[in-house]
Amino acid sequence: xxxxxxxxxxxxxxxxxxxxxxxxxxxxxxxxxxxxxxxxxxxxxxxxxxxxxxxxxxxxxxxxxxxxxxxxxxxxxxxxxxxxxxxxxxxxxxxxxxxxxxxxxxxxxxxxxxxxxxxxxxxxxxxxxxxxxxxxxxxxxxxxxxxxxxxxxxxxxxxxxxxxxxxxxxxxxxxxxxxxxxxxxxxxxxxxxxxxxxxxxxxxxxxxxxxxxxxxxxxxxxxxxxxxxxxxxxxxxxxxxxxxxxxxxxxxxxxxxxxxxxxxxxxxxxxxxxxxxxxxxxxxxxxxxxxxxxxxxxxxxxxxxxxxxxxxxxxxxxxxxxxxxxxxxxxxxxxxxxxxxxxxxxxxxxxxxxxxxxxxxxxxxxxxxxxxxxxxxxxxxxxxxxxxxxxxxxxxxxxxxxxxxxxxxxxxxxxxxxxxxxxxxxxxxxxxxxxxxxxxxxxxxxxxxxxxxxxxxxxxxxxxxxxxxxxxx
Numbered sequence: 114x115x116x117x118x119x120x121x122x123x124x125x126x127x128x129x130x131x132x133x134x135x136x137x138x139x140x141x142x143x144x145x146x147x148x149x150x151x152x153x154x155x156x157x158x159x160x161x162x163x164x165x166x167x168x169x170x171x172x173x174x175x176x177x178x179x180x181x182x183x184x185x186x187x188x189x190x191x192x193x194x195x196x197x198x199x200x201x202x203x204x205x206x207x208x209x210x211x212x213x214x215x216x217x218x219x220x221x222x223x224x225x226x227x228x229x230x231x232x233x234x235x236x237x238x239x240x241x242x243x244x245x246x247x248x249x250x251x252x253x254x255x256x257x258x259x260x261x262x263x264x265x266x267x268x269x270x271x272x273x274x275x276x277x278x279x280x281x282x283x284x285x286x287x288x289x290x291x292x293x294x295x296x297x298x299x300x301x302x303x304x305x306x307x308x309x310x311x312x313x314x315x316x317x318x319x320x321x322x323x324x325x326x327x328x329x330x331x332x333x334x335x336x337x338x339x340x341x342x343x344x345x346x347x348x349x350x351x352x353x354x355x356x357x358x359x360x361x362x363x364x365x366x367x368x369x370x371x372x373x374x375x376x377x378x379x380x381x382x383x384x385x386x387x388x389x390x391x392x393x394x395x396x397x398x399x400x401x402x403x404x405x406x407x408x409x410x411x412x413x414x415x416x417x418x419x420x421x422x423x424x425x426x427x428x429x430x431x432x433x434x435x436x437x438x439x440x441x442x443x444x445x446x447x448x449x450x451x452x453x454x455x456x457x458x459x460x461x462x463x464x465x466x467x468x469x470x471x472x473x474x475x476x477x478x479x480x481x482x483x484x485x486x487x488x489x490x491x492x493x494x495x496x497x498x499x500x501x502x503x504x505x506x507x508x509x510x511x512x513x514x515x516x517x518x519x520x521x522x523x524x525x526x527x528x529x530x531x532x533x534x535x536x537x538x539x540x541x542x543x544x545x546x547x548x549x550x551x552x553x554x555x556x557x558x559x560x561x562x563x564x565x566x567x568x569x570x571x572x573x574x575x576x577x578x579x580x581x582x583x584x585x586x
Contacts, residue, residue: 153564225258
């Protein structure tokens with residue numbers, strides 16, 4: 114277990130990673146919403162991250178207090194307190210209730226609740242032992258005491274609204290602090306061991322995102338991403354210097370026992386010398402051989418996939434596969450083949466079929482248009498208010514209900530350089546131009562900045578047509 118000490122929190126390299134929200138793969142701070150919050154807060158220290166870990170929770174955001182916290186954090190002149198008690202109890206968080214303990218403190222010091230009732234209030238608001246009758250009783254006590262203290266009713270109503278709206282969805286401070294420590298631990302590894310860290314994330318089967326996001330992150334950190342290879346890969350993803358070989362565990366349709374057998378047999382008896390040697394040592398059947406050939410696992414032979422398909426087909430029609438039949442290895446007939454047509458698109462479609470995303474190329478190489486957007490994603494913040502066209506590979510989206518019950522979405526995409534951009538789809542645009550999941554999209558929208566964090570308010574969006582699959586022609 115990685116230990117934490119004071120210098121760890123003051124490391125300028127880690128602070129820079131955090132401030133630029135370069136946090137993909139890091140515990141709790143990699144989601145689009147959290148990365149945006151870190152960017153908005155210009156968060157580069159532990160205490161701010163502790164607060165961020167709680168204000169990202171839905172209650173604080175829904176109460177409107179997340180924006181208030183950001184504004185006050187960035188500009189101390191904006192700090193205001195509803196009441197002197199709020200200043201006295203919540204000065205550390207600019208008068209915003211951020212943690213569950215804050216509900217108890219305000220309930221006790223402002224509303225006159227004893228600490229037992231204040232804790233009951235916290236528990237009921239968090240969904241534990243919830244009783245509408247008991248909550249109403251405590252509410253009556255809160256307002257009676259506030260009135261007796263001479264506090265303005267409007268102030269008391271607003272304080273109660275804030276307490277009621279988010280207490281059940283916020284963390285206690287110890288929880289937030291422990292989350293922030295784990296975030297720092299993973300951020301340390303990402304800062305100083307970026308390739309090894311991303312391999313570990315892949316072998317942990319990812320976090321918030323699809324595997325392609327972590328592979329993109331490793332590539333941006335300088336890795337050479339390699340398709341599975343029977344002479345290099347293991348069951349899990351493995352790293353040699355800057356070469357990251359994807360594991361057999363990531364291949365769809367490959368049997369689990371074969372995925373474990375391939376590296377195990379190689380470790381015992383050395384590299385596979387060719388395709389015949391591989392079949393005779395592993396007993397792999399025709400269907401599973403085709404899976405391995407399609408993903409490029411025999412590229413060390415120097416043969417094309419079509420040549421390998423033909424050779425395997427000929428071998429399986431001429432000899433039974435037995436591990437002890439090494440006597441026949443030299444007798445296997447080699448087919449004499451004419452020159453075979455080949456399109457690089459075939460490899461992309463094979464990789465999509467077997468891994469769910471391309472590795473040797475990108476989704477942008479599949480789209481028919483050569484247009485890649487008006488500006489790079491990293492420069493979006495320079496174009497506030499302008500209407501732009503962006504081309505993005507879909508990463509993820511999130512559904513949100515508006516106050517009137519209509520559906521809107523927040524989307525996240527890669528541009529051609531592997532950089533993120535985020536989109537906002539309000540109900541009218543979403544109804545007219547829905548998202549359909551994975552694919553490359555053309556997005557038309559207006560650039561908006563929220564505390565300096567760019568996004569695109571979508572006007573129109575459409576999935577771009579792809580080049581046809583040459584394998585079916």
